[in-house]
Amino acid sequence: MRTRLPWLAFGVLATLTGLGLAHAVAALTDxxxxxxxxxxxxxxxxxxxxxxxWAIRTFGSADKPILVGSVMxxxxxxxxxxxxxxxxxxLYGAGLLVALVVIAAVAVVTRPEATVLDLGxxxxxxxxAVAALTWLAREQAGAPDGEPDNGRRGVLIAAAVLGGLAVAGGVGGQVITRLRLRPEDVALPDPADPAQPLPxxxxxxxxxxxPFRTDNDDFYRVDTRLDTPVVSSDDWTLTIDGDVDQEVxxxxxxxxxxxxxxRDITLTCVSNSVGGEYVGSARWLGVPLKDVLDLAGIxxxxxxxxxxxDFDGMTISTxxxxxxxxxxxxxxxxxNGEPLPREHGFPVRMxxxxxxGFVSATKWLTRLTLTTYDDQKAYWTQREWATxxxxxxxxRIDTPKALAEVDAGDVVIGGVAWAQQRGGVGKVQVRIDDEPWQDANLGPxxxxxxxxxxxFRWDAPSGSHNIAVRAVSGDGDEQVTERAEPFPDGASGLHELIVQVA
Structure with a gap:
């Protein structure tokens, strides 16, 4: 077993060297x-x-790092x-390393907008990886008696050099990525139709x-990408084609x-569970979609x-x-008064x-095609999400948190509610245990x-209590109480939690 351990380490070190160098090269392009x-x-x-x-519900915003860690x-x-x-x-060891890379290469070239250069x-x-493994194997073969611990100077030098290359590639790739992710210096025009000051x-x-307005840095991000794309505004174009009078x-x-x-608009992800965090509100600046479509003529x-x-071939249907x-x-x-952050779609999004969002909020947008659902199916439509x-x-209840311990007496319950289909939020109601619903105070x-x-101000008695909240639209429609998972058209049900009152 002792003589096998170095070879296990050689395989890992060789792979890390190859991946580190590849990461640096990828950071320079995509x-x-x-x-x-x-x-x-x-x-x-x-x-x-x-x-x-299940992954989104269980791991939240950590789902992608966990995925990358699992793959690694x-x-x-x-x-x-x-x-x-x-x-x-x-030869067999080198072949297995090549096979691992071939899997990655297939994943690269099967992307919708992939080119041969993406295989770099x-x-x-x-x-x-193969060169690193070959070097380590050659130095190990020349070590005294083939023993791993007896002054194999060549092995140690090779390992140190390769380790340095792996670290340099990984760190260098991160530095290059951060430099490329710096925001562009874009001067946004003043709106012809500005929003009223937000109360x-x-x-x-x-x-x-x-917060009433979500800061850009705190705005949720849910998409299928594991990186943050870098799209230059100088090279960006938007094409309107399909069933139009003229392509533009x-x-x-x-x-x-x-x-x-x-406009001040709240966005919500379909993966948002009841009481979830995938919802945010911001002030958006842009051209009316109809004005853009009118250029081509529907x-x-x-x-x-x-x-x-989007720029990489991801499709969304609206x-x-x-x-x-x-x-x-x-x-x-x-x-929010700034150019779109790169993670939220710079230079242009819907x-x-x-x-x-899965039918309305395409980021890194590059094409609008007028077509039919029978002729073309988008990414989520293919996966049987709703059209x-x-x-x-x-x-949603923001405060107090579930299972929190609070002092008896005056307790403030608070949160947010949204109703974008039927006249906005008309009222919000809170229920404590089995008591009747009571109207909460609405913010601006x-x-x-x-x-x-x-x-809602609650005179809380000691003990364990269940708090529930529901929204009522301006048209008098009450929030659906039946519990449903996000797939295929969004979660439903009441947000409820238990608190302990001392």
Missing amino acids: ADTSPVLAVGAAVIDLTPTPVKE AGVLVLAAAAGLLARRRP PSLVAAVG RGLDDQVPGIT TLTFDELLDMPMIE GSTGADQILST PLDLATDGRDAMICVGM VIPGLY DAPIKLSA DGGDDYWRQWF
């Missing part, structure tokens, strides 16, 4: 071509929907096996309540020259969907009738109020497309 990220992205695509939803762990186990194979048959990082990984929320009045392509500067509107052959495509029914559907360039996905009326109104903060 981080998603990095072998580990490419395999991780393929795993996301192949994972059944119930498993994806599996790769290193096989890398160790490759090192052990190389002890007796060097995988090729670097293969050459680097002051309850942030300072109700400790623990969600806009540059970023041409889009900025169009009249813009500014055709007359029966298109029923807008198939939007019902055409909902996108053009008069709501403030936008092609956005700004978020925002359509009232619809879950019409209105955001469901919902309320930011518009029907924006959430409302709320709070």
Whole structure:
């Protein structure tokens, strides 16, 4: 066993060297071509929907790091096996390393917008790993008596050099990535139709309540990518094609020259569970979607969907009738007074109020195709998610937290509620244990497309108590009480929690 341990380490070190070098090369072009990220992205695509939803529900925003870590762990186990194979048959060990890289290369080239150049990082990984394993094997073969601990100067030098290359590649890739992720210096135009000043929320009045406006850094992010794309505004274009009178392509500067509107809109992810965190509110700047479509002219052959495509070929489908029914559907360039952050779609994304993000919020947008659901199916449609996905009326308790211990007496319960389909939030009601529903106090109104903060003062007696909340729309519709999971058209049910009152 003692003589096998170095070979296990050789396989791992050789693989880390190849991956480190590949990561640096991928950072210079497209981080998603990095072998580990490419395999991780393929795993996301192949994972059944119930498993994806379980991962999001269980791990929250840590689901992607856990996925990458799991892929990496599996790769290193096989890398160790490759090192052990190389002890007796060097060609077999090298072959296993190449096979691992081939899997990553297949994941890279099967992306919708992949090119031959995208194989560069995988090729670097293969050459680097095999060369590293060959060097270590040669130095080990020349060590005295083949013993691992007896002054194998060549082995130690090789291991130190390769370890340095692995670290330099990994760190260098991260440094390059951070440099590329720096925001561009973009001057946004003033809106032709600005939003009214947003009222002051309850942030300072109700400790623990969600801020009325979500900062860009705190805004949720849910998408299928494991990296943050770097798309240059200089190279970006938006093409409108399909069932249109004429195909049109806009540059970023041409889009900025169009009249813009500014709107306060709440976005919600369909994966948001009852009481979940995948909802946020911001002020968006952009061109009305209808103005962009009008440049091309909507055709007359029966298109029923807008198939939007991002820079890497990811597709999202939006019902055409909902996108053009008069709501403030936008092609956005700004978020909370700044250019879109890269992680939220820079340079351009879609925002359509009232619809879950998987049918309305394409990031890194590059194409709008007027077509039909029969002719083309988008990513989520292929996976049997709903085509019409209105955001469901919902309320959430932010404070106190579940299972919290609070003192008897005056307790402030607070949170947010949203109702983008039926006249906004009309009222929020709270129920303590089996008591009747009681009206909560509403915070300021930011518009029907924006959430409302709320709070309720409770004279809390000692003991264990159940708190529930529900929203009622401005039209009098009550929040659905039946519990449903996010798949296929969004979660429903009341947010309830238990608190201990001392």
